[in-house]
Amino acid sequence: xxxxxxLLKRAARHQVSYRSLTQDDMPFLRRLYRSTREAELARxxxxxxxxQAFIDMQFNAQHAHYQQHYPDALWLIIExxxxxxxxxxxERWQSEHRIIDIALMPDMRGSxxxxxxxxxxxxxxxxxxxxxxxxxxxxxxxxxxxxxxGFETVEDKGVYDLLRWEPVS
Numbered sequence: 001x002x003x004x005x006x007l008l009k010r011a012a013r014h015q016v017s018y019r020s021l022t023q024d025d026m027p028f029l030r031r032l033y034r035s036t037r038e039a040e041l042a043r044x045x046x047x048x049x050x051x052q053a054f055i056d057m058q059f060n061a062q063h064a065h066y067q068q069h070y071p072d073a074l075w076l077i078i079e080x081x082x083x084x085x086x087x088x089x090x091e092r093w094q095s096e097h098r099i100i101d102i103a104l105m106p107d108m109r110g111s112x113x114x115x116x117x118x119x120x121x122x123x124x125x126x127x128x129x130x131x132x133x134x135x136x137x138x139x140x141x142x143x144x145x146x147x148x149x150g151f152e153t154v155e156d157k158g159v160y161d162l163l164r165w166e167p168v169s
Contacts, residue, residue, distance in 0.1 A: 003074065006090060007124040010116035014080060018088065021075040028077075028084050033059045035106050070100050078104065078117070088117065096164070097125040099134040114142065118149055122165055132165040 005018050021029075034041075034055045041051050066073070070091045078086035085108045089100035099121065104114055125132045134151070136143055137160055146163050155162035 003072075005074065005076070006088070007120040009123065010119045011113065014111070014113045014116055016085075016113060016117070017079050018076040019079060021077050021087070025077055025084065029063075029087060030055065030059050032087060032103055032105060033062070036103055066100055070098075073100055078113075080108070080113070085113070090121070092128075092130075096131045096133050097121060097128075099132065102134070109141075115145060115149070118145070122149065125165070126167045129167055131167065134163050135160045136163055 008017065034052075037055060037058070041055075044051070046054070066089060070089070073089050073091040076088045076090070077084050078088055086102070086104035088102050091098045091100060102114070102117065108114075122132055132151075133154075134146070135157065136146060143161075149165065151163040151165045153161045154164045
């Protein structure tokens with residue numbers, strides 16, 4: 001599998017770049033992960049230390065799972081003007097580019113950056129004649145973005161849908 005970084009054409013217009021994840025990024029990644037779970041946390045009657053312990057446990061489990069099951073993935077930090085604003089975990093398979101995870105900090109959501117990043121990933125996969133796949137929680141607000149970009153549900157996985165974008169043949 002090729003280990004080159006994803007295309008940055010549309011996203012570069014937002015001063016976005018990638019760099020490899022390092023151990024020093026773990027505190028940022030925990031904050032980012034928590035930001036994706038705030039709606040759930042708001043519904044539970046836990047204390048702040050209990051919420052943080054839950055987040056730490058879930059983050060650690062997710063990170064270990066990703067590392068184990070996607071050994072050839074790119075583990076990238078998304079930066080804007082040199083500051084971390086998100087993450088992209090991507091593995092390129094024979095027939096598909098699988099987005100393992102993509103997330104932006106709350107203040108970056110809705111700014112067009114996610115759409116630009118996904119557009120670049122779609123363009124790269126299309127040039128390779130490959131599909132793009134991603135698991136997305138059914139209640140994820142970004143679901144409408146995926147639909148707008150042409151992703152379709154190919155499998156119902158309970159809480160998640162497996163979405164796929166297919167190149168036009």
